[in-house]
């Protein structure tokens with residue numbers, strides 16, 4: 001038996017990340033890209049000093065109990081933390097590490113991609129080109145709204161929202177609005193050319209509404225029937241945050257009824273969304289499988305940062321990216 005601290009990694013990660021841990025710890029890993037079943041997560045967490053997890057692993061009281069009192073660090077390869085019971089971690093003195101910043105650009109790129117895919121009807125267009133419905137060039141076929149001259153609203157304007165805003169400026173957007181829990185300073189608003197809106201104003205005036213907010217008890221299901229009813233029938237809704245901010249059945253109905261024009265979703269409830277889900281039947285809904293941060297560079301950097309957080313946390317050194325509980 002080695003006297004090394006024990007860590008469990010809940011998914012197959014790039015070797016460059018795992019090797020950081022192997023040098024110092026007794027490492028076991030769920031060596032698969034498929035999600036680890038809960039019973040195995042519980043079993044493998046038992047007796048570990050540290051866990052390196054993904055956003056798909058619910059690190060709840062049960063996992064923490066099963067791991068045992070020696071568990072000192074939970075490091076997640078994600079910026080989102082809604083899968084971790086943070087209150088329990090705090091109560092137990094367990095340190096939490098996460099991976100913000102390094103995925104901002106990649107996620108912002110995908111957000112812009114979804115905006116363009118929905119507004120310019122790129123998926124509908126490629127399908128039409130493939131399936132023979134192309135025909136001749138028609139004056140108004142597959143038209144969509146322009147970003148130029150539009151009002152773009154952000155629900156949540158943290159790192160990722162801001163990065164999308166910056167990328168959208170060259171498109172000639174007329175007005176950027178935002179709604180967040182805490183209003184930003186006037187200096188911030190002036191610097192970024194964005195104005196605060198109440199949630200209702202954001203709904204009523206945005207041509208494009210982008211959800212970039214974290215999932216909390218305050219944001220859960222906030223995009224519901226009432227919200228979609230308030231949006232313009234010409235507006236486009238984008239969600240790159242968490243599926244849980246949306247009442248998905250209400251969104252589906254709003255798209256069917258023409259309450260809003262289109263939606264682009266990188267996140268859904270559940271994930272994966274069953275292939276027979278009605279949203280997949282709608283031509284005005286573009287769904288990508290939670291790939292916001294999926295660039296080669298970003299995913300590798302996230303894995304490495306998660307490993308470094310775990311290493312530092314277990315060695316009582318400052319984590320490169322701690323989440324302050």
Ligand SMILES: O=C(O)C(=O)CO
Pocket residue numbers: 055077078079080081103107290291292293294
């Ligand atoms: O890091 C996260 O929270 C993600 O959603 C991954 O893109």
